[in-house]
Amino acid sequence: MNNKSLCPINQALEIFGDKWTLLIIRDILFNGKNTYRDFLQSEEKIASNILADRLVMLEKEGLLVKKTDPGHKQKIIYTLTEKGIDLLPVLFEIGAWSAKYKTLSSEDKTHLKKLRIGGEKLQKDLKKKFLLKLNK
Amino acid sequence: MNNKSLCPINQALEIFGDKWTLLIIRDILFNGKNTYRDFLQSEEKIASNILADRLVMLEKEGLLVKKTDPGHKQKIIYTLTEKGIDLLPVLFEIGAWSAKYKTLSSEDKTHLKKLRIGGEKLQKDLKKKFLLKLNK
DNA sequence: AGTAACTGATTGTAATTTGCAAGTACTTTT
DNA sequence: AAAAGTACTTGCAAATTACAATCAGTTACT
Numbered sequence: 001m002n003n004k005s006l007c008p009i010n011q012a013l014e015i016f017g018d019k020w021t022l023l024i025i026r027d028i029l030f031n032g033k034n035t036y037r038d039f040l041q042s043e044e045k046i047a048s049n050i051l052a053d054r055l056v057m058l059e060k061e062g063l064l065v066k067k068t069d070p071g072h073k074q075k076i077i078y079t080l081t082e083k084g085i086d087l088l089p090v091l092f093e094i095g096a097w098s099a100k101y102k103t104l105s106s107e108d109k110t111h112l113k114k115l116r117i118g119g120e121k122l123q124k125d126l127k128k129k130f131l132l133k134l135n136k
Numbered sequence: 137m138n139n140k141s142l143c144p145i146n147q148a149l150e151i152f153g154d155k156w157t158l159l160i161i162r163d164i165l166f167n168g169k170n171t172y173r174d175f176l177q178s179e180e181k182i183a184s185n186i187l188a189d190r191l192v193m194l195e196k197e198g199l200l201v202k203k204t205d206p207g208h209k210q211k212i213i214y215t216l217t218e219k220g221i222d223l224l225p226v227l228f229e230i231g232a233w234s235a236k237y238k239t240l241s242s243e244d245k246t247h248l249k250k251l252r253i254g255g256e257k258l259q260k261d262l263k264k265k266f267l268l269k270l271n272k
Numbered sequence: 273a274g275t276a277a278c279t280g281a282t283t284g285t286a287a288t289t290t291g292c293a294a295g296t297a298c299t300t301t302t
Numbered sequence: 303a304a305a306a307g308t309a310c311t312t313g314c315a316a317a318t319t320a321c322a323a324t325c326a327g328t329t330a331c332t
Contacts, residue, residue: 004180007159007162007179008230008234009159009230010179011234011238011240012233012234012238014155017153018154018155019149019153019290022145022149023143023145023146023149026143035309037308043143043146044141044143045140049291049292049310050290052309052311055309073308074298074299074300074308075307076308083237086237089232089233090233092229093225094149095144097148097226098145098148099144100222101219101222102144102148103142108142108143155319172280173280183319183322184280184281184321185282185319185320187280188280188281191280208328208329209279209328210278210279210280211278211279212279273332275330275332276329276332277328278328278330279328280326280328281324282323282324282325283325284322284323284324285320286320286321287318287319288317289317289318290316290318291315291316293312293314294313295311296310296311296312297308297309297311298308299306300308301305301306302303302304302305
C-alpha cells in the first residue's frame with residue numbers, strides 16, 4: 001500500500017490511516033501515556049508486534065522521537081514532535097463527530113463537552129504543553 | 137476488529153480508520169464523484185471488491201445512501217447523509233496537516249489555500265450544498 | 273431485434289497484514 | 303541472587319487486501 005497518490009488526504013492516510021496509529025497518538029495527547037508498557041496496557045489491547053511496528057514507523061515519519069529516561073536506562077519515553085502534536089485538531093474533529101453520532105460513556109461525554117467549550121484556546125494550550133515536553 | 141472500546145476516537149476509527157473509507161468520502165465531497173465507476177477510476181485505484189465492501193459498510197453505518205438515478209435504472213447514485221457530510225471538518229484538518237508537512241502538487245496547494253482562506257464559511261456552504269443533494 | 277458497451281457488483285486465489293502466545297535480552301528492585 | 307520490569311522479537315494461524323477475471327442486468331447503437 002505504497003504511495004498510491006500525492007493527494008493530501010491520501011498522503012496523510014498512508015501514515016495514520018489504520019486502526020491503531022491514531023490511538024497511540026490519542027494515548028499520548030489525551031491520556032498522558034508515553035512508554036511502550038503504557039500503550040500496551042491501553043483499553044484496546046494493541047498487540048506488541050503491531051505497537052513496535054507503528055512506533056518505528058511514527059519515528060521514521062517524524063511524528064515522534066524516542067528519549068531514554070535519564071536515571072532509568074531501560075525506560076524509553078516516546079515524545080511527539082510538532083508534526084505529531086499537530087494531529088490534535090484532527091483528533092478534536094474526530095471526537096466532535098463521535099460526540100454527535102456515537103453513544104459515549106458519560107465520562108467521555110463530559111470530557112468532550114469540556115473540549116468543545118475550551119475550543120481553540122484549549123488546543124493551543126495543549127499544543128504548548130507538548131512542545132515544552134518535546135524541548136526538554 | 138470489532139468494538140475494542142467505547143472511546144470516541146476508537147469508535148470513529150472502527151468506521152473510517154482504514155486506508156480507503158475516507159478516500160471514498162473525499163471523492164464525494166471534493167471531487168464530485170457519486171457512482172461506483174467514479175470511485176473505481178479515482179487515482180488510487182481501489183479494488184472493486186474493497187469498494188463494494190466499503191459502500192455496504194458505509195450504508196449500514198448510515199454515512200451514505202443509495203439512490204437509483206431516475207431514467208437510468210442501472211445507475212446508482214451514492215449520496216452522503218448528514219452523518220457522512222459531517223466528516224468534512226475531519227477531512228479539512230487532515231488536509232491542513234498535509235499542507236503543513238507534505239509536499240503537494242501545486243494544484244493541491246492552491247486548492248488547500250483556498251479552503252484555508254474560505255475557512256468556516258466554505259465548510260458551511262459545502263455542507264449546505266450536500267444537504268440539498270441529499271434531500272432531493 | 274441483435275449486439276456491444278456500461279452498470280454495479282461477485283468470485284477465486286495469491287500476497288500481505290494482523291492477532292496471539294511465547295520468548296529474548298537487558299535493567300532495576302528487593 | 304532472584305524477581306519483576308523494560309522494550310522488543312519470533313513463529314504461526316487467521317483475517318484482510320490486492321489483483322484479475324467474470325457475472326448479470328441495463329442502456330445505447332445500428
